[in-house]
Amino acid sequence: MPELPEVEVVRAGLAPAVTGARVIAAEVRDPRALKRHLPLSGDDGLGGHGVTMPAAAAAERAADFERRVTGLVLGAPARRGKFMWLPVAGARTVATLDPGASAEWALLAHLGMSGQLLLRDTAAEDDRHVRIRLWIEHPAHGELRVDFADQRLFGSLALDRLAPTTDDGSLLPMQAARIARDPLDPRFDDAAFVAGVRSRASGIKKLILDQSLVSGVGNIYADEALWRARLHPDTAGNAISVRKLSELLGALRDVFTQALAEGGTSFDEQYVNVNGQAGYFAHSLNAYGRGGEACNRCGDPIKRVPFGGRSSHFCARCQRRR
Numbered sequence: 553m554p555e556l557p558e559v560e561v562v563r564a565g566l567a568p569a570v571t572g573a574r575v576i577a578a579e580v581r582d583p584r585a586l587k588r589h590l591p592l593s594g595d596d597g598l599g600g601h602g603v604t605m606p607a608a609a610a611a612e613r614a615a616d617f618e619r620r621v622t623g624l625v626l627g628a629p630a631r632r633g634k635f636m637w638l639p640v641a642g643a644r645t646v647a648t649l650d651p652g653a654s655a656e657w658a659l660l661a662h663l664g665m666s667g668q669l670l671l672r673d674t675a676a677e678d679d680r681h682v683r684i685r686l687w688i689e690h691p692a693h694g695e696l697r698v699d700f701a702d703q704r705l706f707g708s709l710a711l712d713r714l715a716p717t718t719d720d721g722s723l724l725p726m727q728a729a730r731i732a733r734d735p736l737d738p739r740f741d742d743a744a745f746v747a748g749v750r751s752r753a754s755g756i757k758k759l760i761l762d763q764s765l766v767s768g769v770g771n772i773y774a775d776e777a778l779w780r781a782r783l784h785p786d787t788a789g790n791a792i793s794v795r796k797l798s799e800l801l802g803a804l805r806d807v808f809t810q811a812l813a814e815g816g817t818s819f820d821e822q823y824v825n826v827n828g829q830a831g832y833f834a835h836s837l838n839a840y841g842r843g844g845e846a847c848n849r850c851g852d853p854i855k856r857v858p859f860g861g862r863s864s865h866f867c868a869r870c871q872r873r874r
């Protein structure tokens with residue numbers, strides 16, 4: 553699943569090609585890739601995250617997206633945790649819902665498990681699993697395609713409203729309003745994170761996966777940071793010292809920074825950058841995906857145990873349960 557480094561690599565890769573570009577056409581090939589898109593007409597009964605949609609309602613949702621996204625001018629892509637969005641100008645989007653409202657909008661993308669945003673020449677062949685295609689025209693680069701491909705359909709594009717955050721007033725899409733800052737964000741509040749963890753009895757892995765406490769962390773980087781900080785994934789938050797939590801934040805920052813430099817982690821070939829290329833960080837993993845292999849620190853085999861429908865990977869010797 554794309555986590556902070558992967559989403560950030562995609563965001564940075566899109567920026568030069570899409571910033572200032574106009575959407576000249578849109579084609580929704582599979583409305584299931586719009587599960588986070590809510591039509592302007594209001595509740596269409598499908599819910600915000602429905603995967604199964606009655607055909608007529610799905611077609612209407614697709615038509616709503618195509619109509620409203622066409623003609624928009626895209627701003628510089630931004631990110632909060634695993635959410636990415638492009639503020640849009642030229643919106644015909646607002647008028648019919650609440651005329652006079654000064655709402656600002658964004659084209660929001662969540663990559664889910666296997667979502668990809670690919671930049672392609674207009675004549676390029678189709679990639680696999682393309683669900684939504686945008687044709688854009690950039691004042692300097694001419695025409696390009698932005699293809700949203702998603703094998704497993706947990707991802708989505710959407711038009712979403714922007715609202716000011718409570719801390720510094722910067723604009724966030726409504727769907728990302730409750731997402732905390734990530735540890736690489738200069739405004740991340742270390743003390744609030746430490747206090748939040750120490751007020752809870754849940755296991756530390758569960759806590760760092762909680763996007764309202766710290767964002768951008770998924771299964772891969774949780775296992776990697778806990779390995780680096782020598783913390784057992786089930787250690788209760790309220791049993792961890794302030795010093796150890798500072799160490800964990802440092803480990804998260806280190807692993808994110810290294811993964812960014814190496815282009816992200818491509819596991820099962822589901823993550824690629826905007827040019828369709830894999831990242832290299834999978835070669836630098838110490839815990840995730842290494843069940844049964846020797847710990848790079850002590851040589852004991854890495855354990856793999858079930859965790860919330862997925863797995864946790866850790867070294868039982870380096871990461872003692874307390």
Ligand SMILES: [Zn+2]
Nearest residue numbers: 847850867870
């Ligand atoms: Zn070890």
